[in-house]
Amino acid sequence: MNKQRLLDKFRAISVEGKPLRQIYEEISSACMEEIRPDWGRRTRRTACYFSMEYLVGRAFYNNLMELGVLPEAEEIFAKKGFALSRFEEIEDAALGNGGLGRLAACYLDSAAARGLPLQGYGLRYRYGLFRQRFVAGEQVEEPEDWLAREDPWSVRREREKRRVTFADMTVVAVPYDMPVFGKTVNTLRLFQAEGSPEAEQISGFLYPPDDTDEGKLLRIRQEYFFSAAAIGEIVDKFIAVHGMHFERFPEFYALQLNDTHATFAVAEFLRILNRVHRVPLPEALEIARKTFHYTNHTVLAEALECWKEELVAQILPDIALILKQLHVFSLREWQKLGCTAEERQSMALLTDGYFSMANAAVYVARRVNGVAEMHTGILKEKLFRTAFKYYPNKFTNITNGVSQRRWLMLCNRELSALYDSRIGTGWRDDLGAIARIPADEAALSAFRAVKAEKKRQLREYIRKREGVTLLDDALYAAQTKRLHEYKRQFMTALAVLYLRFELKEGKREDFAPMVFLFGGKAAAGYRRAKEVIRFVNAVAELVAADEEVSQKLQVVFVQNYDVSYAEKIVAGTDVSLQVSAAGFEASGTGNMKFMMNGAVTVGTMDGANIEIAERAGGYNNYMFGVTAEEAELLRESYDPAAFAESNEKILRVVRMLTDGSLPGKPFEELYRATFTETYNSPDFYLCLYDLESYVDALLKVNADSRDEASFSRKQFENAIHSSFFSSDRAIEAYARKIWKLEQT
């Protein structure tokens, strides 16, 4: 790529009288043209990432930054009277839900930055994750029509389209390539389904509802569609270069399954080798077992996919047959290994007419990894205990990471400039260097100025977007992430009500004004999570209308939380709230973004929180609540009603759910979830049980924040010790420990 030539192209673009969109397209196209010669270079060995989701976010600024032309471009266009920041009005691609999809995007980013050949494969959804709005405090979903216009950052590869066959239809898979810029230019290849209206549905929606057989079939189609298109192409490429020497396949490819969604890729690989190229199945399986790897992202039962054999067989008879053959192989192998019947059952690929995609992935994968130390521990000791007993070497941990390019350099240029001024720009390629910045008075006072500026920018942004002005001169605490019971946004809202009582009683004279920021979407069919949104909004309204506390407490739930919103929030936050019920958050990556931007964590002993507290020093963070082991024991005898009865302060808070003191209808659903019938045991996630220790942690961080000097030191020490949580570190670990890739 020739930087000067690209800048000249920018200079030649006129902005006069052109619509925003056109200017955007012209600049983007100039970049695409310029990188073409570097794109798609062949490497000896390639890793391929199979993921149902890529939450890429806004491509524009990131791409210009990776190309090393962002500041110059801004200057060039500023001279023409055009601010590049105006492109913030243009939608970003939301082809993912949350953490897992954003992780995939960070990994692609890091691999390119580190010169590692990693190609992404996925689905090009017509409609990404819905847009969220609140009407009377309730979530309303609107379709996200991101393809209403052409996306200049992707290229349709008409000549590389291929067919994917189901029993009842043949679908055309058309690849769209997005470049991933860095030291190498890698590719994210997303397949679009075409050929008929039914075919088009396959890449219609991210997570269509799958509570009916109809919905499940569509989901199976989606998973198989992109996996099969990718496998077909990868095997064809292999044959073109190496002929039919499939035994050499693992020398050239490492295939990574991001959760179980692409497990059909294994079956498709076996199908092609065995049914098409006549490789005996045992040999094909040997090859697969050197090629595939599987990352588990969650221990929640609902996310460990099981597909009814009948349904799979209905549209993919060959694939169902192969999965069954795998099942038979595995039973034989386990017999030889001397597994008991119970052990075989726990690892079974097929039970009671259902395929367990996780067990299939574990059986075939050469490496299985969890995403934080604690999570990998749970995989070994609980979820995949038997497999760990017989295949201990399969299991490894790679703690998640986030890209410091998007989550620091792009979203916090002020903090980045501070680092530059202290140690030069070398840290931008080697984040570990920031740990050597002394936290001296000069650095801390510069850091305080940066934080104040980022808070001001956030305030401004929220004022524009939500029409709410955050309290000035307050401590900003944020809980932004998908809505889920285990993440316990509900508990944070209860904590706010608890604090409100304390303040009203005049007990907390020294309480520093505190803003609780929420953001996140609830799955459209997840009733209880949607009720939590309504509850938080009701608490926000109550607090805002209460003159006794409204200058001390504020609650704001921002609408349509997405990557671009996250960029603003992580930089402008003082306190990161990571309060999942211990044992349920596999890793979390939001926690890392906040840390990287100098927020302290108020969190539970869960996922990567533990590693964050280790690296930043326990005294710089605020851990609270029961541990996963304690929680499990506790659940055997826990009675939330009796627990609440015994504590007047908790009782008066939970009474508010139904006594009419909050605006809107009573919160019957949340009341039931806490006390009575529910799909889990009442208060399964221990929101009441952990409430007081949570409030204590909040009061502690609030009190500490009053000493500006020592509090900013805590924040700064979090920031400069965050390099372990760079996805560069994580991706290099994948490359070294799992994929055996070389850097180019």
Ligand SMILES: *Cc1c(COP(=O)(O)O)cnc(C)c1O
């Ligand atoms: C990082 C990120 C997430 C993941 O957040 P967690 O707190 O780890 O659940 C979800 N959504 C968006 C938009 C993100 O940027």
